[in-house]
């Protein structure tokens with residue numbers, strides 16, 4: 001019997017989030033604010049369960065959509081950046097980098113536990129959230145999960161969490 005591996009893949013035209021962001025890079029650079037129509041794709045590797053599937057990809061689709069919907073039409077801000085400080089100021093969140101600052105209504109932002117809002121770290125954030133959701137449902141841990149975040153056509157980053 002050959003070695004056998006199974007995976008499921010979910011990517012839908014509604015696993016998308018239109019979000020604003022800006023990243024810091026090359027030490028002391030901070031790009032201008034801009035946005036993307038991001039798209040997420042998820043793959044899960046694992047053994048077959050009693051249903052003969054790796055995971056129910058309908059449930060995986062819906063879990064992913066719940067996360068992308070949280071990010072949609074929001075300004076994405078990093079909570080763990082050594083360079084960008086984010087703080088509440090009345091009804092707004094203010095992000096500061098040097099003498100630049102940006103102020104947004106708090107309910108139009110998502111502050112993420114990441115150091116920079118790169119596609120790589122957005123992908124890892126989504127992957128970790130999906131693992132948490134699987135655990136909450138009592139699913140056994142998969143062998144691996146991969147999340148790809150496409151920033152725009154032909155430009156994406158992928159993370160693989162191997163468990």
Ligand SMILES: Nc1nc2c(c(=O)[nH]1)N=C([C@H](O)[C@H](O)COP(=O)(O)OP(=O)(O)OP(=O)(O)O)CN2
Nearest residue numbers: 021022023031034036117118119120151152155157
């Ligand atoms: N590996 C990565 N590289 C870059 C990332 C990233 O997340 N991972 N992000 C950026 C910038 O944040 C930015 O998103 C690049 O935006 P984009 O609009 O693609 O840049 P351009 O304006 O130069 O491209 P256009 O095609 O003209 O829109 C950079 N690198």
